[in-house]
Amino acid sequence: MNRLKTLFDTKKEPILSVYFTAGYPNLDSTVDIAAELEKSGADFIEIGFPYSDPVADGPVIQESSQVALKNGMTLELLFEQLKELRKRVSIPVLLMGYFNPVLQYGVEKFCASATEAGVDGVIVPDLPMYEYEEMYCNCFDKYNLSNIFLVTPQTSEERIRKIDGLSNGFIYLLSSSATTGKNLDVSASTEEYFGRIKNMNLKNPTMIGFGISDKQTFDKASEYTRGAIVGSAFVKMLGTGDDYLGKIAAFVKSIKS
C-alpha cells in the first residue's frame, strides 16, 4: 500500500512534513537530509526538484533552486541519487517541482523513475486540474503515484469538491494566496477558511502549507487539519552553515515537541 495512505490512516498525532530543495546546499546532500529528517521525527518529506523560473516561490526557495541548479542538479541526477533513498528512508517521500522539467524528462518516464525510486507522490503546482485529467492522470495512476493539489482561500467550494474527487493522498491547503516563505498570519478570515474546509468533510485528509515556520504556526494549523508542511524556514536553516545536518534534529524538535 501507498506509504502516504498508511501514514494518514494510522497516525494519531499532528503530522509534520518538511520540504527541501534537492542539491541544496550541496549537490549530494539530498539523501543525507532526508535520512536525518526521518531520524529527527519528520513524518514525511517533500523533495523539491529545482526550476529556473519558480513563480510560486518566494526568495528563500528561489535562492535554493538557483544554487541547486548551479551545483548541477537535474532530474536525471536526482533519480540517480534517489537510488539510495529507500535504503535509508522509510517515511513517505513526495517530489515537488514545476511542470517543464517533468515535460522534458517525459511524463511517463518521470512517473516510472519516481516509482522505481520509491517515491509516493508528486506536487506540481503549475500542472492544472484540466491538463492533469485530460493528459496525465492515467499515467500517475498506472505508477500508483499520488498527485497532490493545492487549494487557496479563493478556491470555490465546487472546485474543492472536484479536487477532492481527483486526489488520492491529501489536499494541500495554502494558508493564504501567497508565494512560499510568507509568515502565517492567523486572522479571523483564515480561521473561517480553515474551519470552512474542515466542515466540508472531504474524503481526503488535508495539510496546511506556506507560512508554517515554527511550533506556534504548526500547532495552529493542526487544529484544523491533519498537520502542516514546513518549507522556507527549513531551507533557510540549511543555508546557515556547513553543519546543517547537525541542526536538523533541533529544528524538527522545535516545531513538533
Added chain:
Amino acid sequence: MNYHVNEKGYYGDFGGAYIPEMLYPNVEELRSKYLEIMHEPGFQEEFQQLLKDYVGRPSPLFLAERLSERYGANIYLKREDLNHTGAHKINNTIGQILVAQRLGKKRIIAETGAGQHGVATATVCALKGLECVVYMGEIDIERQAPNVARMKMMGAKVVPATSGSKTLKDATNEAMRDWINNPVDTHYIIGSVVGPHPYPDMVARFQSIISEETRWQLKEKTGSESPDYVLACVGGGSNAAGMFYHFLDDANAKLVAVEAAGKGVDSGESAATTMLGKEGVLHGSRSILMQTADGQVIEPYSISAGLDYPGIGPQHAHLYKVKRAEYVSITDDEAMQAGRLLAQLEGIIPAIESSHALAQLEKMTFKANETVVVCLSGRGDKDLATYMKYFNL
C-alpha cells in the same frame, strides 16, 4: 484550418493555462468574462473612441517609395510607431485597462523588458487613475533609463526584478508572484500574446486592429485588400499576432514572422525561439521555449530588449507548426543596418525590434508589383543610445 484558440484554451497542441492554483480564480474570472466584456457596446464605444482620440488611430499605411524601388515591390509600412507612446503596445493596454475597470480591479501590475509595455501601462493607468506597479529586470532598468523615467513621471512604481537573470523573463515571474500575493483587487496587464489562456487570445484581439485597418487601407490604396506578403517581428509575438490576425484566412497573404538571431543562431547569444527551442511550458502556457535538456529556461540574447524573450506565444507556435507562417531570424547587425537604411531612405527611425522585420526584406525576392506590408511596430527614439553606440554617431 482554424488558427484561433479553441474552447479549451488551445491552439492545436499549444496554449492552455499552466498556472498554480493561486492564480486560478483571477485567470478563470478573466476567461469567463473577457469575450462578454469585449462585446459590450459600451466597451466597444469607449475602446474605439480612445484608439481614435488618445492613441491617434487609424495609424497610417505608408507606401515607402524609395524602399519599394530598392527591393522591387510595393512596400507599405503600417505605422504603429506613430501611436501615442511610440509603439503598438498601447492598443493592448487600452483594451486591458477597460477590461480591468469592468472587473472592478483597483490595482494594475505589468512586466516590461524594453520599457515600452511598461510605459503603455503607466499611461493608461494615469488616464484612468488606477494604481500602477511595473516589474522590470534590474539590468533592463539600467539599459532603458528614459523609459523608467517616463513611467515614474506618470506616477507608476517601477520595481526592479532582482531574481534570476534580472531581465524580462524574471520581471514576468515577479509580476506573477505579485498577482499570487494580491489575489483580489489586482489585474495583471500582460504585454504580449503570452501567458495563460485567455491572455494570448485577448491580447491578439486587441492588437488585431492593426490588420483590420491594414485591409481597408490597402483596398483604398491598391484596390485589393489582400497583400502578397505580411511581415512582422516577434518577441512574444503581439505585434505580429495583430498584423497577421485578419490575414490568417487569406490564402494569398504569405505571413513572415521575424525573430531575433542576436549574434547568430548558433552563437549561443540568440533569441531565435523557433530555431533553438522545443515544446515547453513557461509563464502559464505550453509553447516553444528555449531550454536546456533538463527543462531549465535559457536566457536569450538580442540587441533589442523587446525581442529578448525565450519563448513565443502559443498561437505562433501553432502557426509555425502547421506552417501557416514562415519563421525566420535576423541578426543584430542585419537589424541595425536595416534601421539605418530606413532612416536614410524614408526619414523614419524605427525601433530596433521593427528593424528586424525590415531586415528580412533584404533576403527576399519579389515579383514585379507584389504588395508587401511590414509592421513598423515602434519608433526608434528609445533606441537612440544603442544606434549612437553602434554607428558611432
